[in-house]
Amino acid sequence: MAYQGSSVGVEAVGTRLVINDLYTGKKIAEHKIHHGKGQTIKNNHHYRDLSKRIEELEGQIGKRLGEELESRICKLLRITSPTIYKDQLFGLLKVLSGYQEIDLEVMERLSDGPRLTVTRIKDYLEAYAISREVAERASFEVTEALTRYAAIGGGHAIH
Secondary structure (H helix, E strand, O other), rough: OOOOOOEEEEEEEEEEEEEEEEEOOOEEEEOOOOOOOOOOOOOOHHHHOOOOOOOHHHHHHHHHOHHHHHHHHHHHHHHHHHHHHHHHHHHHHHHHHHHOOOOHHHHHHHHHOOOOOOHHHHHHHHHHHHOOOOOOHHOOOOOHHHHHHHHHHOOOOOO
């Protein structure tokens, strides 16, 4: 990630492609040369910030959600997407940063499910924000029937 957008040295050595830092000569990466036409070989690890540890990310999430809720949310994210768990944590922090206040009731509900992704969290938080805005602008009387309807839909209804 430190070399993203930078100039680097590239040299074919046998069947390998060696990438070096132009200033220090230090080897950055090495890849097998592919001879097929029209192939794009991409290593997604080049675009990840490996300097941050998972514990740090979980701690930042805990500051926003509280430790107990953070633990349940992170456990579900890890179970659902074990190979991209760290990316899910980065994504969750990005989603949470878009809200000054997080409705913990929505997050509690999400933490009770069997699976969870950041996309699902984002969708729920957006839907809740929209439904709250609509309710604040609406000028209708909340009846017992509407209250029961809201309870069936988990508090929100999107049509």
